[in-house]
Amino acid sequence: MAAKAEDAWTIVPDWVSELALMADAKGLASAAGRIGYSTAVVSQVIGAKYPGDLTKVEDKVRGALMGLTVICPVLGEIGRDYCLSQQAKPFAATNSTRTRVYRACRSGCLHSGLKGRA
Structure with a gap:
């Protein structure tokens, strides 16, 4: 390769x-x-x-293989690849942490790649 x-x-x-x-x-x-x-x-x-x-593939590679981290307002320091996977998860009212992450990703987080974020 x-x-x-x-x-x-x-x-x-x-x-x-x-x-x-x-x-x-x-x-x-x-x-x-x-x-x-x-x-x-x-x-x-x-x-x-x-x-x-x-860009998304690059971020996944940098997070998973090259150790790139970001500061999540909810989870703290996490891999960029993990950040992207959390953004893709649906809302889950049954899990308070996922609810907070879901909202943070959609309310101005610098690392969010979601359309329509504030």
């Missing part, structure tokens, strides 16, 4: 290189599972052919 990245990108971004190295070391499925995307998406990203939002 590292060779594929070198062939596909003019200058390989550090996070793509990290993803490719993980795929080479542990396998494509393991790398994909680690960042929460399919093997097809990982392959397309490495091959510079992914038509989706590269």
Whole structure:
């Protein structure tokens, strides 16, 4: 996968290189599972052919594989990948922490990528 990245990108971004190295070391499925995307998406990203939002994939890679953290107003310091997965969860009135996270993600958190946030 590292060779594929070198062939596909003019200058390989550090996070793509990290993803490719993980795929080479542990396998494509393991790398994909680690960042929460399919093997097809990982392959397309490495091959510079992914038509989706590269910023989200980059944030997942930086959080899961490169140790990028953010400060959540509810949970404290968490991985960027975990932050993104929490944003994607639906409202759950049965869990007070999830309710607080849900509201924080939608009321101006700097790390929220949700549309319509205040």
